[in-house]
Amino acid sequence: MINKIVVIGQGYVGLPLAVAACESGYQVNGVDNNIQKVMALNLGISGIEDLSNSKLKKVLSSGRYIATNQVDVIKESDVILVCVPTPLTKDHKPDLTYLLNAIESVAHNLKQGALIIIESTVEPGTTRSIVLPMIEKISGLPSDKFLLAFSPERIDPTNENWSVKNTPKLVAGLTNSAQQKAIEFYSKFIDTIVPCESLEIAETAKLLENTFRLVNISFVNELAIFCQKLDIDINQVIKAASTKPYGFMPFYPSIGVGGHCIPVDPLYLASKAREIGAPTRFIDLADQINQERPDYFVGRAEEKLGGLKGKKVLVVGVSYKPNVADVRETPVEALILGLKQKGAQVVWHDDLAKEWNGDKSVPLSSDFDLAIIATPHDYLDLTRLGNAPIVNTRGSI
Numbered sequence: 001m002i003n004k005i006v007v008i009g010q011g012y013v014g015l016p017l018a019v020a021a022c023e024s025g026y027q028v029n030g031v032d033n034n035i036q037k038v039m040a041l042n043l044g045i046s047g048i049e050d051l052s053n054s055k056l057k058k059v060l061s062s063g064r065y066i067a068t069n070q071v072d073v074i075k076e077s078d079v080i081l082v083c084v085p086t087p088l089t090k091d092h093k094p095d096l097t098y099l100l101n102a103i104e105s106v107a108h109n110l111k112q113g114a115l116i117i118i119e120s121t122v123e124p125g126t127t128r129s130i131v132l133p134m135i136e137k138i139s140g141l142p143s144d145k146f147l148l149a150f151s152p153e154r155i156d157p158t159n160e161n162w163s164v165k166n167t168p169k170l171v172a173g174l175t176n177s178a179q180q181k182a183i184e185f186y187s188k189f190i191d192t193i194v195p196c197e198s199l200e201i202a203e204t205a206k207l208l209e210n211t212f213r214l215v216n217i218s219f220v221n222e223l224a225i226f227c228q229k230l231d232i233d234i235n236q237v238i239k240a241a242s243t244k245p246y247g248f249m250p251f252y253p254s255i256g257v258g259g260h261c262i263p264v265d266p267l268y269l270a271s272k273a274r275e276i277g278a279p280t281r282f283i284d285l286a287d288q289i290n291q292e293r294p295d296y297f298v299g300r301a302e303e304k305l306g307g308l309k310g311k312k313v314l315v316v317g318v319s320y321k322p323n324v325a326d327v328r329e330t331p332v333e334a335l336i337l338g339l340k341q342k343g344a345q346v347v348w349h350d351d352l353a354k355e356w357n358g359d360k361s362v363p364l365s366s367d368f369d370l371a372i373i374a375t376p377h378d379y380l381d382l383t384r385l386g387n388a389p390i391v392n393t394r395g396s397i
């Protein structure tokens with residue numbers, strides 16, 4: 001019977017998952033090696049948009065959730081979920097450091113018969129060829145003495161329609177019994193479980209989902225340039241095309257993709273493709289278009305003001321998408337750099353991110369030569385920009 005579980009990594013993915021599991025009756029230890037985060041969580045400070053402090057306080061007071069940096073809680077656990085970052089290295093290669101560190105902790109503390117589920121995004125083959133031998137070697141347990149599964153997290157921060165509970169969950173196991181145990185575990189708090197026939201299918205499905213988004217977002221961003229040159233409102237075009245009941249899915253223009261998933265996961269796929277000699281032309285082009293997007297807006301700003309030297313520019317919204325504070329991989333960083341390289345004096349406003357790259361958010365006002373709407377959070381009152389000229393990265397305001 002499954003009773004005690006551990007979720008390693010209490011971030012955007014691990015924390016909502018830990019809370020959902022706890023609410024369904026499991027005893028949950030949320031493990032994180034960031035002690036400040038652990039202390040904040042145990043005081044009821046969630047730190048992420050998708051989990052209110054009051055909901056966190058409720059699970060804390062139930063006595064069934066606690067955050068800790070002590071990995072020996074794994075020793076007592078029936079299920080161990082791994083939700084740590086899988087970013088890119090400086091030269092854009094998969095960085096498995098966090099994952100391997102977490103697996104090392106799991107293997108050192110693993111009890112016989114426990115189920116380990118990897119939720120972090122990985123290249124196809126990682127669970128079978130890297131994680132499995134590492135656990136066997138460190139724990140000393142052969143593969144029939146523990147269970148191993150892969151189930152990619154699909155969370156979309158701030159999405160009010162799709163949560164941990166109602167987003168279908170892909171589940172693959174190294175063995176049939178691992179898959180069955182993982183299905184039993186998730187079924188208690190997730191409505192729809194979708195079994196996958198192999199670990200590699202589930203690993204690749206996750207990369208397909210996010211690569212699909214990168215390719216389509218990059219395509220619509222290229223189309224936005226076309227529409228802008230013809231003075232056609234791209235958002236009206238998308239609205240019109242969206243009335244087609246089949247064969248079309250809307251994507252919207254922006255300053256480019258950011259965050260821990262969409263710009264990163266396709267490069268995991270591309271890295272594996274290079275290793276096996278498969279082509280990645282769509283990914284390469286989409287990545288290139290995405291990288292060029294901030295520079296395109298630097299050019300638009302330059303055009304609008306007839307040069308940027310000495311001009312005061314306010315960038316509005318710096319996080320990677322509206323209504324989150326997350327600035328990981330935000331394309332706004334390249335925008336600000338590009339504006340500064342052209343001689344502009346740049347400040348930014350974002351009351352969600354508040355402090356970033358050593359600077360603080362400035363108030364919204366009209367005291368600028370130009371405002372660039374980079375990430376339009378819902379809370380923004382754009383009337384406070386007065387009559388300042390505006391470049392809007394999202395098409396029409």
Ligand SMILES: NC(=O)c1ccc[n+]([C@@H]2O[C@H](COP(=O)([O-])OP(=O)(O)OC[C@H]3O[C@@H](n4cnc5c(N)ncnc54)[C@H](O)[C@@H]3O)[C@@H](O)[C@H]2O)c1
Binds near residue numbers: 011031084119120153
């Ligand atoms: N953020 C998303 O929207 C999203 C969506 C789907 C999938 N994912 C994937 O889920 C994984 C986690 O992403 P995230 O956004 O939650 O990351 P995050 O940075 O928000 O959280 C990860 C947490 O793991 C902790 N950590 C790192 N190494 C650790 C270790 N060895 N032991 C204990 N704690 C450790 C960090 O301190 C951090 O708090 C990634 O693979 C990501 O690609 C993310």
